[in-house]
Amino acid sequence: MKIAIAGKGGVGKTTISGILCRVFGQTGKSVLAIDGDPNPNLSRILGIDPNQVPPPNLSTDILERVEKADGTRKIIVKSPMEEVLNIYGQDAPDQVTLLKVGTPDVAGAGCMCGSHTCVREIIHTAMSADNDHVTLLDMEASMEHMRRGTAKHVDIMLTVVEPYYRSLEAAGRFASLSKELGISRVYAVANKVHNEREQEAVDQFCKNQGLELLITIPFDPNVGEADLIGKSIMDYKENSLIILKARELAELLSNIPIQVPLN
Ligand SMILES: Nc1ncnc2c1ncn2[C@@H]1O[C@H](COP(=O)(O)OP(=O)(O)OP(=O)(O)O)[C@@H](O)[C@H]1O
Numbered sequence: 001m002k003i004a005i006a007g008k009g010g011v012g013k014t015t016i017s018g019i020l021c022r023v024f025g026q027t028g029k030s031v032l033a034i035d036g037d038p039n040p041n042l043s044r045i046l047g048i049d050p051n052q053v054p055p056p057n058l059s060t061d062i063l064e065r066v067e068k069a070d071g072t073r074k075i076i077v078k079s080p081m082e083e084v085l086n087i088y089g090q091d092a093p094d095q096v097t098l099l100k101v102g103t104p105d106v107a108g109a110g111c112m113c114g115s116h117t118c119v120r121e122i123i124h125t126a127m128s129a130d131n132d133h134v135t136l137l138d139m140e141a142s143m144e145h146m147r148r149g150t151a152k153h154v155d156i157m158l159t160v161v162e163p164y165y166r167s168l169e170a171a172g173r174f175a176s177l178s179k180e181l182g183i184s185r186v187y188a189v190a191n192k193v194h195n196e197r198e199q200e201a202v203d204q205f206c207k208n209q210g211l212e213l214l215i216t217i218p219f220d221p222n223v224g225e226a227d228l229i230g231k232s233i234m235d236y237k238e239n240s241l242i243i244l245k246a247r248e249l250a251e252l253l254s255n256i257p258i259q260v261p262l263n
């Protein structure tokens with residue numbers, strides 16, 4: 001299952017991504033967490049020890065330009081995904097592997113691709129790998145990935161919304177761009193909802209947009225408390241409301257039928 005998480009800045013994409021990855025991992029699935037943000041911070045919420053030596057930064061050297069049968073050229077990732085992960089991946093608790101792709105080094109050798117191409121190709125390769133892993137992409141807040149088609153191979157796009165106008169408006173844009181990319185399963189996830197009035201605002205917006213609201217995650221003060229002491233919420237209070245809701249969300253996602261492509 002390949003999931004991408006999008007939304008306006010600060011709505012909670014990384015928090016939800018990290019918790020979801022750990023929750024999926026706890027159900028016995030192996031999980032690849034892709035941090036697609038040029039300011040990566042998924043590792044903290046995944047609970048990776050900040051003192052752990054990080055893997056080398058991804059480099060455009062992993063790409064090469066190859067000629068197709070029809071004479072046109074395309075860019076591919078040179079090595080199998082497993083090898084890429086052995087070098088550039090980082091272990092997190094609960095069978096999660098983190099891969100940071102947001103700011104690859106643009107190497108002099110190789111195919112001279114720019115960093116955007118590298119990000120797109122590595123995400124495409126990870127997303128098209130034939131495996132039964134959960135792959136989850138935490139996207140940057142800008143529409144850049146969407147415009148470049150980076151996320152087009154995902155099975156499910158979650159657009160996170162907070163109950164205020166600009167966040168809802170951005171969610172609408174993410175949802176329509178996702179549909180333009182051919183992603184058929186696009187859902188909203190409401191986050192940091194405080195009360196019934198905010199819930200109604202989100203419900204109304206989703207109804208107007210024809211967007212299915214998969215779940216509402218309430219505002220949970222434990223998230224901030226864990227953050228203040230530099231811990232992942234997953235290793236702070238395991239029965240926090242946000243984690244209970246993430247478990248529900250993981251189950252809902254697991255029950256969405258995904259068509260497996262024939263080739
Ligand atoms: N359900 C929640 N309850 C309380 N606080 C939350 C909740 N979800 C996220 N937060 C807080 O909201 C802030 C933004 O969260 P996060 O970094 O996950 O957002 P983001 O969408 O990834 O942001 P960016 O666009 O900068 O990548 C953080 O301080 C986080 O602790």
Ligand SMILES: [Mg+2]
Pocket residue numbers: 013014015037138
């Ligand atoms: Mg983020």
